[in-house]
Amino acid sequence: MTRVLEVNNLRVSFPGTGHTRFYPVDGVSFSLERGEMLALVGESGCGKSLTSLALLQLIPPPGRIEGGSTIRLGDTDVLTLKGEALRRIRGRRVGMIFQDPMTSLNPVFTVEAQVIEGILAHFKISKAEARDRALQLLREVGIPDPADRLKAYPHQLSGGMRQRVMIAIALSAEPEILVADEPTTALDVTVQAQILEVLDGLRTRRGMAVLLITHDLGIVAGRADRVAVMYAGQIVEEAATARLFANPSHPYTQGLFASVPRITGPLKRLNPIRGSVPAPAAWPTGCRFRPRCPQAFDRSETEPPLIPVEPDHRMRCWLAEDPNTSRSLFLDS
Amino acid sequence: MTALVSVRNLVKYYHSAGLFGRSAPPVRAVDGVSFDVGRGETLALVGESGCGKSSVGRTLLRLQEPTSGEALYEGKDVFSLNRTALRQIRRRMQIIFQDPYSSLNPRMTVGAAIAEGIEIHHLAPRQEIPGRVAALLEEVGLDPTYARRYPHEFSGGQRQRVGIARALAVQLSFIVCDEPVSALDVSVQAQVLNLLADLQHQRGLSYLFIAHDLAVVRQIAHRIAVMYLGRIVEEGSTNEILSDPRHPYTVALLSAVPEPDPSARRARIVLSGDLPSPSNPPPGCPFHTRCFHPLKDTRCRIEVPLLRPVGGTLAACHYAESTPRAVADSVA
Numbered sequence: 030m031t032r033v034l035e036v037n038n039l040r041v042s043f044p045g046t047g048h049t050r051f052y053p054v055d056g057v058s059f060s061l062e063r064g065e066m067l068a069l070v071g072e073s074g075c076g077k078s079l080t081s082l083a084l085l086q087l088i089p090p091p092g093r094i095e096g097g098s099t100i101r102l103g104d105t106d107v108l109t110l111k112g113e114a115l116r117r118i119r120g121r122r123v124g125m126i127f128q129d130p131m132t133s134l135n136p137v138f139t140v141e142a143q144v145i146e147g148i149l150a151h152f153k154i155s156k157a158e159a160r161d162r163a164l165q166l167l168r169e170v171g172i173p174d175p176a177d178r179l180k181a182y183p184h185q186l187s188g189g190m191r192q193r194v195m196i197a198i199a200l201s202a203e204p205e206i207l208v209a210d211e212p213t214t215a216l217d218v219t220v221q222a223q224i225l226e227v228l229d230g231l232r233t234r235r236g237m238a239v240l241l242i243t244h245d246l247g248i249v250a251g252r253a254d255r256v257a258v259m260y261a262g263q264i265v266e267e268a269a270t271a272r273l274f275a276n277p278s279h280p281y282t283q284g285l286f287a288s289v290p291r292i293t294g295p296l297k298r299l300n301p302i303r304g305s306v307p308a309p310a311a312w313p314t315g316c317r318f319r320p321r322c323p324q325a326f327d328r329s330e331t332e333p334p335l336i337p338v339e340p341d342h343r344m345r346c347w348l349a350e351d352p353n354t355s356r357s358l359f360l361d362s
Numbered sequence: 363m364t365a366l367v368s369v370r371n372l373v374k375y376y377h378s379a380g381l382f383g384r385s386a387p388p389v390r391a392v393d394g395v396s397f398d399v400g401r402g403e404t405l406a407l408v409g410e411s412g413c414g415k416s417s418v419g420r421t422l423l424r425l426q427e428p429t430s431g432e433a434l435y436e437g438k439d440v441f442s443l444n445r446t447a448l449r450q451i452r453r454r455m456q457i458i459f460q461d462p463y464s465s466l467n468p469r470m471t472v473g474a475a476i477a478e479g480i481e482i483h484h485l486a487p488r489q490e491i492p493g494r495v496a497a498l499l500e501e502v503g504l505d506p507t508y509a510r511r512y513p514h515e516f517s518g519g520q521r522q523r524v525g526i527a528r529a530l531a532v533q534l535s536f537i538v539c540d541e542p543v544s545a546l547d548v549s550v551q552a553q554v555l556n557l558l559a560d561l562q563h564q565r566g567l568s569y570l571f572i573a574h575d576l577a578v579v580r581q582i583a584h585r586i587a588v589m590y591l592g593r594i595v596e597e598g599s600t601n602e603i604l605s606d607p608r609h610p611y612t613v614a615l616l617s618a619v620p621e622p623d624p625s626a627r628r629a630r631i632v633l634s635g636d637l638p639s640p641s642n643p644p645p646g647c648p649f650h651t652r653c654f655h656p657l658k659d660t661r662c663r664i665e666v667p668l669l670r671p672v673g674g675t676l677a678a679c680h681y682a683e684s685t686p687r688a689v690a691d692s693v694a
Contacts, residue, residue: 072547072548072549073547173635187636187637189636190636217410217411217574217637218410218574218575218615218618218619218620219410219614219615219618219632219633220410220636221618221620222618222630222632222633223632223633226632244547244548245620246548246622247577247619247620247621247622248620249622250620250621250622250623250624251624270624271624274622274623274624284549285548285549286622287552288548288549288551288552289548289552289577289622290552290555290575290577290578290580290581291577291580291621291622291623292576292577292580292604292616292619292621293621293623296580296581298556298559299552299555299556299581300552301549301550301551301552301553301556302549302552303553305517305518305519305520305547305549305550306517306547306549
């Protein structure tokens with residue numbers, strides 16, 4: 030396997046009151062292999078979107094990436110890049126799609142102009158060749174009558190079609206990695222299914238790695254290879270998807286699963302996590318989940334590192350060091 | 363069970379002036395919808411964006427005027443009430459919205475917002491109002507001292523609780539819940555769903571629960587009506603709709619629900635194409651342009667199917683008897 034991305038100890042800060050800064054992303058590390066899909070899962074405010082923006086140095090000021098963070102794209106050290114060098118990796122090596130395709134498309138240009146613009150920015154080819162390639166891309170993302178759709182303006186397309194156009198634009202530079210930030214959240218479920226099929230197909234055919242950022246455990250199951258659950262600016266649990274869904278071990282992950290309504294299986298009253306996600310300026314000390322955790326104990330007052338539960342399955346909870354406790358937790362969940 | 367709310371042939375068209383003053387075809391948001399909601403019952407109105415489900419809820423409370431049709435609340439025709447009578451009935455019927463922030467006045471304390479309904483309807487002497495507000499806050503799981511705070515000081519879930527407390531402040535029996543949990547994070551969504559279920563139980567409330575998420579609906583609804591392009595295409599008990607759906611659209615909708623369980627290998631039906639425009643709906647069965655039913659034929663393109671009993675539900679499909687099912691061969 031080829032490692033295409035490695036993020037180490039990523040910290041993103043914003044100015045707080047007075048001269049303080051707070052850290053919405055606070056020590057996030059993960060890696061991505063060629064053709065792999067990693068899902069970064071968490072509730073709003075957990076830092077998942079800022080993590081993805083940091084990959085291309087897109088953190089809006091006055092936010093900044095703190096020293097000591099590293100992001101390696103193959104051999105490239107992203108955080109040392111500036112200007113033209115940085116521009117060359119944006120889109121070209123890492124493509125991005127966002128939740129709302131309407132705000133990312135320019136309403137006064139046709140689909141054709143916008144797809145071709147992307148192609149010509151990265152490749153020295155003729156306009157006619159670029160147009161052929163645009164047609165091909167639209168076909169690849171499953172747009173019917175692609176020749177007609179090229180002439181359309183964004184407002185003439187449905188939400189699902191716009192998201193396909195965005196994927197086509199992201200693909201036009203043939204990136205190694207596609208970052209998909211809540212790509213289906215604004216779409217209806219039947220359309221959501223279509224878009225997820227498109228992403229899956231691209232990964233298999235092109236060997237593109239996908240970083241899927243989502244709040245929805247449902248779309249992760251059966252799609253992502255690995256899952257990293259984020260809470261309060263940190264990854265709190267990480268494992269292969271099947272493993273994580275079979276053995277959610279961190280009390281937060283367990284709480285998330287107990288909160289999700291299911292369409293099949295016995296109908297039970299939901300068992301929600303108490304309270305709500307704290308604000309980034311007020312991350313609790315010690316274990317950040319402690320104030321909401323039904324299993325908090327004396328050690329939770331010290332901040333836990335990511336501790337292995339099994340090989341290739343880690344969690345940020347001291348319970349991982351006590352096999353008896355964690356086993357009984359699984360039975361409860 | 364006698365119905366608390368009965369809706370018959372509700373139609374809501376939105377007219378807009380077309381380009382250069384020519385009249386454009388109306389958007390047929392709701393195109394002949396009928397249903398009953400019993401006392402203490404939750405009916406879920408389910409469908410994708412643009413199917414007309416929110417228009418039904420808003421028209422029912424006369425936040426918008428209907429184009430035609432009838433809505434009875436305890437036998438009284440809501441659509442023919444004058445202003446005074448309408449105000450009376452709004453003590454009984456309330457609505458909570460997806461985004462509680464936009465429905466709360468940012469310059470009014472939460473306590474004042476909750477007290478507003480009590481004052482307008484003269485439901486309590488002035489000196490008793492603070493006590494009532496405190497009790498309502500407690501009932502929705504908030505600290506009574508929060509009455510002095512402003513909406514921006516609350517999280518999304520807390521604001522939705524304030525919205526619920528505000529609805530409960532009047533002598534309520536019926537709430538239109540318009541996507542009340544879809545803007546909330548899962549952990550908070552579960553809290554609000556449990557709260558709505560508890561309130562229904564304690565106060566005998568009836569809900570019209572408008573939502574797009576069938577898994578959420580399963581937690582709270584007794585019956586489900588599935589809407590597509592302004593029409594109800596299938597209706598039945600929650601259990602029947604989820605276990606034995608007869609309309610192909612319901613089957614597709616169910617199969618598309620992402621289930622957080624990799625071992626539940628469910629057959630997914632990926633519908634082709636998009637929702638047709640509600641200002642230019644296809645003739646015949648509204649769903650025929652995306653339908654995957656193997657028996658689909660010219661009849662579907664010409665004749666509008668009516669809701670009729672098939673199996674355990676009412677389904678509007680000519681061939682509902684043989685609708686293919688996406689059977690869940692779940693591997694435990």
